[in-house]
């Protein structure tokens with residue numbers, strides 16, 4: 001197969017949802033289609049379980065196990081599908097945001113009864129900002145839920161999407177009869193009283209067929225025809241270009257648990273979803289078809305086994321082919337590195353590969369060379385953009401509790417921050433270190449890992465911060481900027497990239513600061529140009 005064909009056949013995507021909408025179940029059903037797993041439950045067992053929310057050790061253990069499931073790859077109809085796992089747990093939202101920098105498209109799962117939920121709003125916003133093509137899957141149609149048109153309204157209003165349904169449900173819950181596939185123009189009937197499996201699928205060529213009445217009954221047939229007319233009247237036709245540009249989002253209905261509507265989703269997905277797209281580096285736009293290899297680190301996974309302290313850095317290949325034992329330039333530190341055992345991922349396994357193509361994810365064993373966002377190339381100085389940090393939600397001073405181990409402590413903090421476990425801020429005034437996290441859980445994780453992996457001890461002290469805002473650099477001679485820096489000195493810190501950050505202690509003080517120093521530009525995201 002030619003290099004070009006290899007790129008064309010790749011689909012690298014993420015599934016996002018609010019916890020419990022059915023992401024894991026859908027992932028599993030997709031893998032079953034690809035023949036990548038033999039039975040349901042294989043992915044499920046790796047999920048961070050709800051009961052584990054207060055048990056961080058259990059979560060970390062499960063995260064350790066889930067290395068292999070970070071990327072699930074399989075072949076379906078000759079397409080190479082790479083699903084990137086995005087943790088649903090909100091304390092790991094940063095992980096998910098970063099993973100979204102490595103996908104070429106996403107599938108959003110929404111629960112038919114709950115509609116759009118909080119985590120969905122945040123994640124979709126990130127995808128919208130980056131114009132990532134999105135397909136929505138409305139799940140759990142076998143249960144009583146909300147009206148389909150209501151849900152479509154919800155997607156438009158709460159998520160700001162421009163939707164067009166590509167399938168439409170016939171009934172719901174107890175009366176769920178099946179789905180009309182607008183894209184393929186046929187009907188699949190959901191049969192079997194137990195509603196546990198599709199026992200029979202009947203395809204119709206035309207919605208006008210009188211056979212429809214015989215099978216789903218007069219009133220359901222009439223209702224379906226009415227609904228489809230309304231769909232035609234209200235929603236635009238599906239337009240692949242708009243979908244790829246991120247300005248139109250097709251919607252499918254189904255039930256992942258019953259494996260219903262999943263094949264339709266997958267078949268349409270492999271046809272319309274993009275193969276690896278050009279990616280913006282600070283220097284230029286890089287096309288997947290370029291011969292020279294380039295890629296970036298979007299995730300670092302620590303080895304939970306204290307005997308094997310190396311980490312696994314996950315690289316998304318943007319262009320060219322990544323080859324085993326070939327030297328590549330680590331752009332940030334200017335060193336050439338060779339990798340004798342790059343890992344590729346297949347279903348639940350990882351194995352050593354000789355060659356990987358754009359869109360693929362390669363896992364590299366790392367002894368501390370990589371940070372999230374690092375770029376590898378064949379020599380060109382490229383820096384990939386789009387791995388921003390968001391303002392953490394919780395902040396605490398971190399103190400050294402064992403003065404004999406300060407070297408270990410700083411090394412540990414450094415490495416944990418490189419992995420993206422949390423963010424470190426160093427106060428301008430006195431050099432004290434403040435840790436910022438998305439969830440309160442991470443403080444325990446850090447304390448535990450510092451002790452068990454680095455032999456260092458730390459304590460925390462409260463530091464009330466409302467939001468971290470990145471300060472846009474300004475002319476140092478600008479009087480307003482000088483005044484801001486002088487007055488707010490106590491609240492200024494540097495992040496790990498040495499960018500200036502304002503740690504506002506309340507919403508009120510943030511507003512006052514913005515009013516008082518209008519020329520000082522504050523951002524809630526670390527990348528702003």
Ligand code: G4P
Nearest residue numbers: 017018019020021022023024025139140143255256257258
């Ligand atoms: P998540 O990854 O998005 O958090 O969701 P997950 O797939 O774990 O699904 C959450 C719950 O919803 C699970 O039930 C799952 O079985 C159920 N579910 C998923 N898809 C469907 C569907 O199409 N119909 C119905 N009725 N339920 C669905 P659970 O009780 O939390 O877990 P389990 O005990 O079944 O494993």
